[in-house]
Amino acid sequence: DEESDDAGMDSEDNMAHVEASDDENDDASSMGSFDAAGSDVEDGASDFDAGEAAIASDSEDDDEEDEQEFADEEDVDAEQAPLSADAHMAQLQKLAETDPEFYAFLAKNDKHLLEFQDQDDAEAEEAEEAEVLTKETVLQWRKQLEQCYRLPTLSRLVAAFQEAVKATVHKNAPNDGKPARFIIRDPKVANLTIAVARRTVSQVLSHHLKIKMPSTDSVSANKAVTLPAELPTWKRCRGVVRRYISSMTDLIRQSHSTALLTFLLRNPQDLGVYAVCFARLKQTFLEVVAQKWALGETAVRAHAFMALRRIAIMFPHHALGDVYKFMYKQFSLLTKKYDARNALDATFTMNCMVELNGLHPATTYRFGFGQIKKLAMLLRKAMHTQSGKEENKQSLAALYAWSTYQTVALWRHTLVTYIPLEDAADGLMSLLVYPLTQIALGIMKLKCSSRYLPMHANLLRELVALCQGTGVFIPLAPYAIAMINLVLARKNVTKSTLKPVPFHTTTRVANAYVGTVVYRQTVLNEASELLTDICGLQAHHIAFPEFVLPVMVQLRKMMKIDNPQAQIAVTKAVKPLLSKLRENADFINAKRKRVTFHPSDAEAVAAFELQLLEMGTPLGRHVQARQRVLERQREADEAAR
Numbered sequence: 001d002e003e004s005d006d007a008g009m010d011s012e013d014n015m016a017h018v019e020a021s022d023d024e025n026d027d028a029s030s031m032g033s034f035d036a037a038g039s040d041v042e043d044g045a046s047d048f049d050a051g052e053a054a055i056a057s058d059s060e061d062d063d064e065e066d067e068q069e070f071a072d073e074e075d076v077d078a079e080q081a082p083l084s085a086d087a088h089m090a091q092l093q094k095l096a097e098t099d100p101e102f103y104a105f106l107a108k109n110d111k112h113l114l115e116f117q118d119q120d121d122a123e124a125e126e127a128e129e130a131e132v133l134t135k136e137t138v139l140q141w142r143k144q145l146e147q148c149y150r151l152p153t154l155s156r157l158v159a160a161f162q163e164a165v166k167a168t169v170h171k172n173a174p175n176d177g178k179p180a181r182f183i184i185r186d187p188k189v190a191n192l193t194i195a196v197a198r199r200t201v202s203q204v205l206s207h208h209l210k211i212k213m214p215s216t217d218s219v220s221a222n223k224a225v226t227l228p229a230e231l232p233t234w235k236r237c238r239g240v241v242r243r244y245i246s247s248m249t250d251l252i253r254q255s256h257s258t259a260l261l262t263f264l265l266r267n268p269q270d271l272g273v274y275a276v277c278f279a280r281l282k283q284t285f286l287e288v289v290a291q292k293w294a295l296g297e298t299a300v301r302a303h304a305f306m307a308l309r310r311i312a313i314m315f316p317h318h319a320l321g322d323v324y325k326f327m328y329k330q331f332s333l334l335t336k337k338y339d340a341r342n343a344l345d346a347t348f349t350m351n352c353m354v355e356l357n358g359l360h361p362a363t364t365y366r367f368g369f370g371q372i373k374k375l376a377m378l379l380r381k382a383m384h385t386q387s388g389k390e391e392n393k394q395s396l397a398a399l400y401a402w403s404t405y406q407t408v409a410l411w412r413h414t415l416v417t418y419i420p421l422e423d424a425a426d427g428l429m430s431l432l433v434y435p436l437t438q439i440a441l442g443i444m445k446l447k448c449s450s451r452y453l454p455m456h457a458n459l460l461r462e463l464v465a466l467c468q469g470t471g472v473f474i475p476l477a478p479y480a481i482a483m484i485n486l487v488l489a490r491k492n493v494t495k496s497t498l499k500p501v502p503f504h505t506t507t508r509v510a511n512a513y514v515g516t517v518v519y520r521q522t523v524l525n526e527a528s529e530l531l532t533d534i535c536g537l538q539a540h541h542i543a544f545p546e547f548v549l550p551v552m553v554q555l556r557k558m559m560k561i562d563n564p565q566a567q568i569a570v571t572k573a574v575k576p577l578l579s580k581l582r583e584n585a586d587f588i589n590a591k592r593k594r595v596t597f598h599p600s601d602a603e604a605v606a607a608f609e610l611q612l613l614e615m616g617t618p619l620g621r622h623v624q625a626r627q628r629v630l631e632r633q634r635e636a637d638e639a640a641r
Contacts, residue, residue: 133160133182135189142196149207151236157197158244164193165247169254194251198263201244202270209233211273225314229277241274245281253288261292261300268307269314276315286311286319287326294330294349305352316360324367327353335406339505350410357414365428368411372432375407375439382446399443400455400507411436412462416469433472437463444479450514453483454506457526464533480530481554487523488558488566490515524573532577536623540612542592542605545585552581584619
């Protein structure tokens with residue numbers, strides 16, 4: 001229906017051109033190179049005039065000759081191809097003269113036969129005979145569109161673009177049965193057609209729809225624009241736009257060339273602005289671009305993300321939710337299995353998601369609450385199923401997966417990034433801190449097994465970062481101490497030649513690691529580092545000595561364990577931390593002896609803590625130095641990969 005609307009629109013435009021140039025009918029063939037549709041209409045008009053002349057000439061002959069000629073023509077029609085429109089109308093005129101009663105019967109019972117138009121014959125002829133596309137034709141179209149912005153020429157260019165896409169990405173695909181308007185035999189012509197269409201189609205559409213695309217380097221780039229489907233001139237361009245976006249989506253999906261995808265995804269607003277106008281096509285287009293964002297080359301991924309971001313900014317009410325959905329789907333698939341090889345890809349996708357989460361806080365809050373709710377449902381299902389059953393094993397496998405950790409890490413990163421920037425009175429992001437914290441702590445409490453300690457350590461690290469970025473206090477020290485108690489509870493520890501487990505790329509370890517010396521030492525080191533970070537958050541706090549007192553008591557108790565080998569391992573891991581905690585507590589006590597304000601004076605306490613933070617504390621300087629060492633080590637590992 002859309003192609004017929006475009007053809008009818010083309011015919012109306014070109015018939016108006018014919019009426020305006022009646023004196024130049026003899027030169028109609030020269031106009032064919034400018035617009036093939038216009039030449040078809042002019043040729044049909046000249047044929048119709050010739051048919052009328054033939055009818056007038058035949059009316060002067062005898063009735064017997066007319067009947068004989070009519071009978072001869074019927075015999076020829078039975079043996080040859082169907083008649084053209086002018087010959088068919090000539091026969092109907094003769095029939096009206098020779099047999100008025102039968103003609104009246106046809107007029108009453110078969111109006112379609114008498115209302116046969118010449119344009120039907122032209123369309124049939126065009127459908128049967130496809131034009132071989134050449135470089136000169138494509139360049140001529142480009143020149144015409146740059147000068148005149150004609151929709152008929154645009155329709156032909158889009159038809160050629162469809163065939164170019166088929167020739168490029170569906171070389172060996174079977175024919176779909178639809179007649180082709182153009183035949184492309186040279187791959188260079190196909191590439192030229194794609195390039196010309198990509199550069200000129202949006203310009204012509206913007207001219208007719210009166211759409212002003214926002215510039216990428218202007219302030220208006222971050223503002224919404226009017227949906228083209230809401231404009232009064234949209235009906236004229238709807239069919240062409242749909243075919244163009246559909247073929248462009250197919251080309252992006254099937255193409256694996258970095259250069260081609262980068263070219264297609266550059267200036268994405270002129271694609272997304274039209275894709276959003278079609279419900280199903282919008283879904284397909286956004287899903288395809290999201291796939292390229294997650295799995296493409298570096299340059300392609302960057303351009304695909306910019307395309308999704310611009311579409312989300314321009315149409316927050318029509319496309320933002322779909323962009324969230326498809327990007328998060330690809331993010332979950334990519335982070336389902338996390339290791340050193342795809343660590344950079346996962347980091348890139350997470351940073352992109354965090355960037356997207358800052359566009360519309362209200363939508364981000366709803367989407368984030370939905371994702372955290374899904375984690376809560378997984379946790380509840382794992383808690384309510386009986387241990388040992390197959391359903392319980394599946395629930396634990398789904399909960400203690402990398403996708404769960406990456407979801408917590410994503411929203412921790414989002415909250416740390418945007419909570420300091422939002423208004424305290426109207427902030428929505430801060431409302432997600434409590435449910436996210438409860439989910440992370442619930443996962444750690446659910447399965448107190450040595451196999452799942454890597455997951456506990458990773459979640460604790462995210463919660464430490466959440467406290468540091470938002471200023472929220474979460475009592476995390478007991479969970480780190482529980483990790484130490486869990487490995488010290490095993491009496492029989494065996495030596496092993498296994499390599500240490502990298503906790504940052506692991507959620508659970510194999511049974512072969514449990515009960516080994518190497519695993520025990522790895523857990524002790526991780527727990528000691530976590531305790532250092534947890535206590536370092538309160539290093540400048542006026543109540544630091546009281547805060548670390550229970551921790552110091554527990555650490556001293558662990559160092560007196562009756563197992564000699566375990567005692568040596570614990571002492572090696574926690575003794576440096578214990579000395580730093582004692583040193584920092586003495587430093588705070590010395591500063592507190594000099595104060596003159598009352599503990600209930602909140603403003604004076606805040607000023608005292610700010611002064612200590614700026615001055616620096618022994619534990620704070622130790623934590624910063626260790627973080628710099630870890631950062632250099634991480635950069636070296638990334639460079640090695």
